[in-house]
Amino acid sequence: xxxxxxxxxxxxxxxxxxxxxxxxxxxxxxxxxxxxxxxxxxxxxxxxxxxxxxxxxxxxxxxxxxxxxxxxxxxxxxxxxxxxxxxxxxxxx
Numbered sequence: 826x827x828x829x830x831x832x833x834x835x836x837x838x839x840x841x842x843x844x845x846x847x848x849x850x851x852x853x854x855x856x857x858x859x860x861x862x863x864x865x866x867x868x869x870x871x872x873x874x875x876x877x878x879x880x881x882x883x884x885x886x887x888x889x890x891x892x893x894x895x896x897x898x899x900x901x902x903x904x905x906x907x908x909x910x911x912x913x914x915x916x917x918x
Contacts, residue, residue: 828859828869833876837886841906849889849903852877877904 828836836858840850853866855873860866877898880886888895888902895902 827872827875829872833859833869833872834880834885837873837876837880837904841886841904846906846908849905851903855904874898877902 833855836855840854844850852873856866856869859869881888884907887905887907888898889905890902
């Protein structure tokens, strides 16, 4: 099961807004939200990654790992708003 790109993108935007400025979210948080309690969130990760790639391409979001900005998705990463990621240090939670 793969969420529609718009549903995953909306979940990313909502979680980032809830988390607040200067904060990041994990892609698995998005998948868990979409899967619901007890749902198979791992099955949704491909769709979340696809939505991240799309939003990254539009420059809607930025991604980083351990405070270093990434140009593209590879390995572990965190998601931030572009404004948050433009700061020197990105706060994790």
